[in-house]
Amino acid sequence: MPYSFTQIEKDKSATIGFVFLFLILFYFVVAVVLYVSFKYYFLVQDSDRYDALAQFSTSGAEITGVLIVALIVGGLHFLISIQGMVSKILAALRAKPLDSRDTYHIMFRNILDEVSVATGGRKFEGVVVATSALNAFAVSDFEGRAVIGVTEGLLARLNRAQLETVVGHEAAHILTGDCLETTVITSMFELYGAMLSSAQNFAEGSRGRAAGFFALGWVILHVSLGVSSLLKMFISRQRELRADAISVRLTRNPLSLAEALYTISRNWRGYGLPGDGLQAIYIVSPAFSQLEEEENFFSDLFATHPPIHSRISILLDMAHASMEQLEDKYKHQMPVKQPAPEDLVPTQAYDISHLNAGKPVSANWEVFHNGLWRGPFPMDQLMGLGWVEFDTYVRNIENGRTVRFFESEEIKKFNKQLHATGSALLCPLCRIGLNEEMYKGSPVSRCPHCLGALLTEDCVTKFLIRDDYFFSEKIRAVGDAIMEHHLKGRTQAIDLKTANLLLCPRCKDPKPQMLRNFYTVAYPIEIDRCVFCHSIWFDKNELDILQYLIGRTKASEL
Amino acid sequence: MIVLWIILGLAVLVLLWALATYNSLVQFRENVKNGWSQIDVQLKRRHDLIPNLVEVAKGYMGHEKDTLEKVIKARQMAVDASGLEGKLQAENMLTGTLRSLMAVAENYPNLKADQQMIRLQEELVSTENKIGFARQYYNDEVNRLNVAIQTFPDSFIANATGFQKAQFFELIAPEERAAPQVKF
Numbered sequence: 001m002p003y004s005f006t007q008i009e010k011d012k013s014a015t016i017g018f019v020f021l022f023l024i025l026f027y028f029v030v031a032v033v034l035y036v037s038f039k040y041y042f043l044v045q046d047s048d049r050y051d052a053l054a055q056f057s058t059s060g061a062e063i064t065g066v067l068i069v070a071l072i073v074g075g076l077h078f079l080i081s082i083q084g085m086v087s088k089i090l091a092a093l094r095a096k097p098l099d100s101r102d103t104y105h106i107m108f109r110n111i112l113d114e115v116s117v118a119t120g121g122r123k124f125e126g127v128v129v130a131t132s133a134l135n136a137f138a139v140s141d142f143e144g145r146a147v148i149g150v151t152e153g154l155l156a157r158l159n160r161a162q163l164e165t166v167v168g169h170e171a172a173h174i175l176t177g178d179c180l181e182t183t184v185i186t187s188m189f190e191l192y193g194a195m196l197s198s199a200q201n202f203a204e205g206s207r208g209r210a211a212g213f214f215a216l217g218w219v220i221l222h223v224s225l226g227v228s229s230l231l232k233m234f235i236s237r238q239r240e241l242r243a244d245a246i247s248v249r250l251t252r253n254p255l256s257l258a259e260a261l262y263t264i265s266r267n268w269r270g271y272g273l274p275g276d277g278l279q280a281i282y283i284v285s286p287a288f289s290q291l292e293e294e295e296n297f298f299s300d301l302f303a304t305h306p307p308i309h310s311r312i313s314i315l316l317d318m319a320h321a322s323m324e325q326l327e328d329k330y331k332h333q334m335p336v337k338q339p340a341p342e343d344l345v346p347t348q349a350y351d352i353s354h355l356n357a358g359k360p361v362s363a364n365w366e367v368f369h370n371g372l373w374r375g376p377f378p379m380d381q382l383m384g385l386g387w388v389e390f391d392t393y394v395r396n397i398e399n400g401r402t403v404r405f406f407e408s409e410e411i412k413k414f415n416k417q418l419h420a421t422g423s424a425l426l427c428p429l430c431r432i433g434l435n436e437e438m439y440k441g442s443p444v445s446r447c448p449h450c451l452g453a454l455l456t457e458d459c460v461t462k463f464l465i466r467d468d469y470f471f472s473e474k475i476r477a478v479g480d481a482i483m484e485h486h487l488k489g490r491t492q493a494i495d496l497k498t499a500n501l502l503l504c505p506r507c508k509d510p511k512p513q514m515l516r517n518f519y520t521v522a523y524p525i526e527i528d529r530c531v532f533c534h535s536i537w538f539d540k541n542e543l544d545i546l547q548y549l550i551g552r553t554k555a556s557e558l
Numbered sequence: 559m560i561v562l563w564i565i566l567g568l569a570v571l572v573l574l575w576a577l578a579t580y581n582s583l584v585q586f587r588e589n590v591k592n593g594w595s596q597i598d599v600q601l602k603r604r605h606d607l608i609p610n611l612v613e614v615a616k617g618y619m620g621h622e623k624d625t626l627e628k629v630i631k632a633r634q635m636a637v638d639a640s641g642l643e644g645k646l647q648a649e650n651m652l653t654g655t656l657r658s659l660m661a662v663a664e665n666y667p668n669l670k671a672d673q674q675m676i677r678l679q680e681e682l683v684s685t686e687n688k689i690g691f692a693r694q695y696y697n698d699e700v701n702r703l704n705v706a707i708q709t710f711p712d713s714f715i716a717n718a719t720g721f722q723k724a725q726f727f728e729l730i731a732p733e734e735r736a737a738p739q740v741k742f
Contacts, residue, residue: 103676103677103680106677106680107680107684110681110683110684110687111684113684113688114687114688114691115691117596117600117688117691117692117695118692118694118695119695120589120592120593120596120695121592121596160683164687250691252694438673
């Protein structure tokens with residue numbers, strides 16, 4: 001018998017009503033305690049202490065007054081909390097909208113649409129969190145906005161079928177309405193808890209007045225965390241099992257969901273990230289806790305998720321598979337990799353239509369390469385040739401003059417015109433426009449001459465978790481050598497006095513704003529990071545070497 | 559007098575039940591219609607996608623004119639097909655030709671690496687999945703309607719008000735069940 005949505009609709013409103021009542025009760029208790037202690041305090045000041053105790057009593061009118069105050073405060077808290085709650089939660093999680101040119105994001109968008117079709121037409125919005133952790137979540141509000149979010153780690157580590165079942169699971173939370181419940185409950189206290197704890201990290205170490213605020217924040221934080229764990233009573237653990245079941249009904253694929261849960265549970269699930277306290281909205285709780293993994297009265301009452309192993313074994317039963325088979329498959333799975341694109345060919349030539357204004361582009365440039373004159377090429381193609389260096393000889397057929405690339409007035413003029421609009425990014429080393437190229441499914445700005453690349457912080461996170469490429473002998477050898485050198489303690493600190501600091505192509509600040517440092521202490525790859533927009537400049541091959549080294553560490557851990 | 563009231567009360571109850579049943583049957587029928595229109599939307603998407611796909615493939619696999627032409631022909635037939643039976647047959651044929659196109663495309667590494675082809679393949683995979691899900695939703699709804707129409711006592715209302723069983727959207731040959739597999 002298909003479950004009835006009207007029935008679930010009723011359940012949902014009841015739960016949210018209970019949360020509201022709970023909130024009023026909470027404020028009532030707080031108000032009574034405050035009122036009684038204030039009254040007691042003033043009575044003590046007025047007269048003899050023992051006398052005051054004898055006079056101490058509370059009338060019905062006073063209680064009613066306190067109740068009204070509690071109702072108003074509780075009501076305001078409720079209204080303020082549900083105001084734009086989805087956006088607030090997404091901001092706390094640092095979730096970003098999908099990039100319409102990233103192939104992984106396009107796949108996620110398509111999967112959302114597919115699941116939407118499977119549910120009979122409910123629409124879902126998609127967001128991603130740029131982290132290598134593996135998790136997924138759903139939030140929705142009273143206006144019908146429904147958002148499903150995944151981490152970059154999840155997009156990189158799950159295959160299409162597995163991702164589909166995870167999206168199905170989140171869609172089930174939205175359809176049954178328990179997503180709305182968890183969103184409301186989360187926005188009541190936990191959201192403030194998440195904000196406070198990040199503020200706390202920030203304020204740590206401060207003294208004086210800031211420390212006072214810090215102490216107040218500490219009290220509020222712990223009260224709200226305590227209350228929110230009480231509110232978790234309203235979140236049934238069973239709803240995760242139900243969402244698993246509905247996901248299987250939508251996608252008819254219990255095995256892939258079991259695999260997905262197994263993969264998520266075996267990896268970092270996001271503990272320590274902003275928003276890890278909002279555990280109720282995730283598919284698997286970010287923090288590993290004993291409470292979540294047990295099945296007893298207290299766990300049933302306060303835990304938000306059933307034990308992961310029991311979820312997996314229910315799904316495996318449905319698929320007639322065993323845990324051993326699953327583990328075996330996990331151990332032997334090998335990602336399909338392509339060679340990393342080292343000899344890059346630009347996928348997108350310069351758009352110079354505005355320069356030519358209807359005139360046909362004439363190919364009148366020849367290039368001297370490996371002892372031969374090549375070409376002729378039109379100007380824009382010349383810019384895109386990977387093997388043209390700064391000091392390469394070029395020849396203009398029209399006037400027959402041979403010059404080095406960087407000496408040519410025409411090329412300088414062309415560059416100037418090309419970037420006259422100001423929207424294009426310039427290479428911080430070569431001062432020519434960066435080309436856009438696809439790298440691991442995502443567009444990257446790369447210099448056609450020095451092959452350096454400008455990446456946003458999120459983009460670096462994305463590339464480090466994606467496993468699309470294997471690297472050439474050369475990259476591996478250089479990487480190994482760097483690490484060997486580093487492990488012997490021979491890596492030298494960067495001398496910032498002599499280092500030629502770069503201009504940030506994105507911020508376009510006239511002063512050099514990119515700080516040169518190592519990627520991390522463990523990986524001594526020199527990078528330039530903009531202090532304002534945090535964009536990172538990688539010189540030729542550095543991005544590949546970094547990925548190879550991190551992949552090497554991962555492989556040795558397995 | 560009391561007996562009369564009881565009879566009247568029962569009559570009202572029966573009437574209410576009949577109304578509720580009728581309304582739920584109408585709801586089921588609307589769901590089936592909605593499911594069918596969803597399938598239609600997705601099939602149309604697939605038809606729109608195929609010319610682009612063939613256009614890109616043409617640039618790389620000039621020797622496979624036959625396969626490409628077959629796809630185009632099958633697509634045209636699917637576009638022209640009318641009625642559930644006709645559509646079923648035409649779409650199944652189209653699925654078959656697409657599958658053989660994808661199998662042949664495996665032999666062209668340059669085609670597989672083409673950015674536009676990668677994008678189109680993702681769209682095709684997604685559309686095939688959507689067709690599958692739309693069919694699944696439609697069949698689920700058809701099943702609900704058919705069960706409701708035939709089970710006692712709802713069947714009374716269904717027969718009296720002229721509800722008819724809906725037809726499943728089924729694939730003819732069992733080996734056709736899998737969507738064309740596109741490997742990346």
